[in-house]
Amino acid sequence: MTLLKLNEINSFYGGIQALKNISLEVNEGEIVTLIGSNGAGKSTTLKTISGQVKPKSGEIYYKNQDLLKLPTHNIALKGIAHVPEGRKIFSKLTVKENLEMGAFSVKDKKIIKERLERVFNYFPRLRERIxxxxxxxxxxxxxxxxxxxxxxxxxSLLMLDEPSMGLAPIIVEQIFEIIEQLNSEGMTILLVEQNAYQALQIAHRGYVIQTGEIQMVGEGKTLMNNEEVKKAYLA
Known part of the structure; x- marks a missing residue:
């Protein structure tokens, strides 16, 4: 089942076109990765989905609902979580307070407690630093x-923007293991990642984006073995 569908999206920053007729799909239960060089439009794609950038034309549907008619906070409430590039945590808040901010729309304290426990199971270090x-x-x-x-x-959809950026290799391995675990438990993931090798290793499908346009689509393993992809992103 198609969870997310973008159809011919065109997004701009002022007079500069960042996305050119971007079309992509994310099916329920998949890890889909978007790879490309710096400035290719990867982060803008995620920002457009989450409503931070409003496209001039095109369509975005999530669970067959038109996202372009919704404000950003309502898009999040529909079940799309966006982890931005650079993390953007609340630096002056504690770990627990940061996590509770993620559940701002949840009124049931029992659900918040259950979700906290789940997060601590994934990331025991956060429990230690609560x-x-x-x-x-x-x-x-x-x-x-x-x-x-x-x-x-x-x-129901987790969008991750450059989760490995600036991290030591051992931490990168841990983060990607968690991404795979989340997916194995049913989480659908749209992953933007500079580390194309790591991303394509775990992705069911991938899109290669250059200068705001989709240049190639394929299964993760197929793209890993593609000579053009190897030369541009895996060398």
Whole structure:
């Protein structure tokens, strides 16, 4: 079943066109990755889906609902959690307070408690640092916190923007293991990632984007073995 569908999306920053007729689909239960060089339009695609960037034309449907008619906060309430590039946690709030911010729309304290426990099971380090200010944590811990905060929303689609950026290799491995675990438990994931090798290894399907246009689509393993992809992104 198609969970998310973009059809010929055109997005701009002022007079500069960032996305050119972008069309893509994410099916329920998939990991779909979007790879490309810096400035290719990967982050803009996620921002357009989450409503931070309003396209000039095109269609976006999530569970057959038209997202373009909704304000950003309502898009989140529909079940789309966006973990932005650079994490953007609340540096002056504690780990627990950051996580609780992710559940801002949840009134049932029992559900919040259950989701906190789930996040701590994925990221035991966050439990250890529950009262620590977010801004004093390492980059890897902040990334865990950003993902955990998104999970507190109870999303059905998790969008991750450059989760490995600036992290040590061992932390990157841990983050990708969690992404695979989440997916194995039923989470649909749209992954933007500079580390194309890591992304394509776990992705069911991938899209290659260059200068705002989709250039190639295929299964993750197929794209990994494509000579053009190897030369441009895996060398």
């Amino acid at each position: 009262d620590q200010k977010g801004g004093t944590m390492s980059g890897g811990e902040q990334q865990m916190l950003a993902i955990g905060r998104a999970l507190m929303m109870g999303p």
